[in-house]
Amino acid sequence: MKFNTQLIHGGNNEDPTTGAVSTPIYRSSTFHQHVLGGEPKWEYSRTGNPTRASLEKLIAELEHGTAGFAFASGSAAIHATFSLFSQGDHFVVGSDVYGGTFRLINKVLKRFGLEFTVVDMQDLEAVENAIQDNTVAVYFETPTNPLLQIADIKAIASIAKKHGIKTIVDNTFATPYNQQPLSLGADIVVHSATKYLGGHSDVVAGLAVTNDDEVAEQLAFLQNSIGSTLGPDDSWLLQRGIKTLGARMRVHQENANEVINFLQHDDHIGKIYYPGLADFPGHEVAAKQMRNFGAMISFELKDGLDAKKFVESLQLIDLAESLGGIESLIEVPAVMTHGSIPREIRLANGIKDELIRLSVGIEDSEDIIADLQQALKKLD
Ligand SMILES: Cc1ncc(COP(=O)(O)O)c(C=O)c1O
Numbered sequence: 001m002k003f004n005t006q007l008i009h010g011g012n013n014e015d016p017t018t019g020a021v022s023t024p025i026y027r028s029s030t031f032h033q034h035v036l037g038g039e040p041k042w043e044y045s046r047t048g049n050p051t052r053a054s055l056e057k058l059i060a061e062l063e064h065g066t067a068g069f070a071f072a073s074g075s076a077a078i079h080a081t082f083s084l085f086s087q088g089d090h091f092v093v094g095s096d097v098y099g100g101t102f103r104l105i106n107k108v109l110k111r112f113g114l115e116f117t118v119v120d121m122q123d124l125e126a127v128e129n130a131i132q133d134n135t136v137a138v139y140f141e142t143p144t145n146p147l148l149q150i151a152d153i154k155a156i157a158s159i160a161k162k163h164g165i166k167t168i169v170d171n172t173f174a175t176p177y178n179q180q181p182l183s184l185g186a187d188i189v190v191h192s193a194t195k196y197l198g199g200h201s202d203v204v205a206g207l208a209v210t211n212d213d214e215v216a217e218q219l220a221f222l223q224n225s226i227g228s229t230l231g232p233d234d235s236w237l238l239q240r241g242i243k244t245l246g247a248r249m250r251v252h253q254e255n256a257n258e259v260i261n262f263l264q265h266d267d268h269i270g271k272i273y274y275p276g277l278a279d280f281p282g283h284e285v286a287a288k289q290m291r292n293f294g295a296m297i298s299f300e301l302k303d304g305l306d307a308k309k310f311v312e313s314l315q316l317i318d319l320a321e322s323l324g325g326i327e328s329l330i331e332v333p334a335v336m337t338h339g340s341i342p343r344e345i346r347l348a349n350g351i352k353d354e355l356i357r358l359s360v361g362i363e364d365s366e367d368i369i370a371d372l373q374q375a376l377k378k379l380d
């Protein structure tokens with residue numbers, strides 16, 4: 001089955017009892033057991049729920065994994081994934097990651113004895129040099145939030161394999177439509193499904209997928225033990241959103257291409273961060289490992305122009321955290337999504353105070369561009 005067909009027909013798509021083509025919402029916390037001490041397929045909804053199971057099967061198929069797990073948020077999926085490891089274990093982590101992941105690592109996981117070395121994942125030599133005797137995994141995003149940096153998944157996974165450690169990729173920005181890290185050698189993929197997978201800014205959810213049976217068994221144990229599972233209503237909503245991922249991504253991409261073209265020719269715009277640009281550092285790797293470059297764009301205004309005034313002048317594009325929804329969203333990472341990273345670390349990693357991040361939606365591109373244009377004019 002090809003990808004777009006799989007989006008629609010994957011998972012447990014037809015209900016075995018009624019034939020319903022939309023997976024029913026099994027809103028039941030517990031399930032009747034016919035015999036005492038048997039091995040019922042369903043026993044308790046934290047352990048397993050048929051609606052959630054359909055979503056988990058679907059994301060495993062889309063990411064070319066063997067097992068998928070749904071969580072109450074992307075952060076919960078990432079937390080459960082790090083919980084596979086133990087006190088004293090060391091990780092090589094990408095220097096540009098979502099601010100909440102930085103916070104989870106530094107303010108939570110370190111307290112439980114996990115150790116981290118932060119590395120620019122674009123530098124393969126630095127990645128290998130950061131691996132220590134107690135290193136258990138490399139963890140990174142590609143493209144990264146918010147600088148859109150590209151890491152070579154195949155090359156990093158092969159370094160990791162050489163050292164007998166795992167590769168974990170946050171595939172939120174690319175989605176399985178544009179990139180499938182497990183097929184490039186990664187062991188675990190995590191998602192903030194709140195973003196493109198859900199696609200409508202109406203659900204907070206997280207997913208983890210693996211093709212390693214041992215990891216899958218442990219993740220199932222951790223998902224049930226920690227308990228940060230996705231409820232049946234949100235599981236249904238997320239699976240409904242995923243069905244249109246391909247159609248949405250095609251329009252997101254068309255619009256992003258138009259917006260990039262506009263930004264490149266506007267006098268107010270300084271540096272643009274977008275892997276689709278031929279002179280962007282990660283362009284060649286992105287072209288190799290991604291179907292297309294996605295619809296997340298970061299940029300700076302020319303020196304002296306007021307980023308606050310610009311984002312507050314937009315009338316159509318929402319000034320809001322999050323990304324990947326059908327509506328265009330804009331934000332200033334230093335103040336919003338990456339505000340939990342101390343300023344000096346943020347600046348050292350390349351996130352300037354005035355950096356602007358735009359999630360290009362699927363409205364008519366003319367309207368998105370007209371809104372950018374009118375807000376930029378207010379800066380004159
Ligand atoms: C790349 C990335 N990973 C993980 C997360 C965490 O996801 P959630 O907000 O669903 O917890 C986010 C955003 O929140 C993100 O942008």
Ligand SMILES: N[C@@H](CCSC[C@H](N)C(=O)O)C(=O)O
Pocket residue numbers: 098100145192321322323336337340
């Ligand atoms: N205020 C939130 C930040 C949410 S950011 C959401 C998303 N990852 C994005 O990058 O837009 C928090 O402190 O967690």
